Amino acid sequence: xxxxxxxxxxxxxxxxxxxxxxTAPERFRLDAARQSHPVEPEAEAADGVLAAxxxxxxEAITITALETGEAVFPPEE
Numbered sequence: 001x002x003x004x005x006x007x008x009x010x011x012x013x014x015x016x017x018x019x020x021x022x023t024a025p026e027r028f029r030l031d032a033a034r035q036s037h038p039v040e041p042e043a044e045a046a047d048g049v050l051a052a053x054x055x056x057x058x059e060a061i062t063i064t065a066l067e068t069g070e071a072v073f074p075p076e077e
Contacts, residue, residue: 003045004066007038007053013060023055024048042066 007027009020016034020027027049028036043049053061053073063072070076 004042005045005049005072006042006064006066007049008041008062009036009038010060010062011035011037013058015058015060017057019055019057020052020061023052028052036060045072 009028014036016030016036018030018034018036020036021030024046027039027043027046029039030036049063050073053059053063059074062074064070065072
């Protein structure tokens with residue numbers, strides 16, 4: 001079974017840089033207000049989604065494992 005993630009963007013933090021949409025265009029979109037949102041809030045784990053979260057300049061993207069609720073990004077310290 002493939003791991004599934006819950007992907008969220010904190011729109012209060014998002015600055016609309018578009019790096020996420022450029023990194024994983026099939027997973028992120030910018031709306032008319034230039035705010036990011038995931039195309040699907042629950043999706044299969046993918047390197048592109050993780051790379052988009054890691055590359056976000058303001059760390060507005062969070063990823064959690066659906067099955068366990070464990071933080072994927074940012075990692076728990």
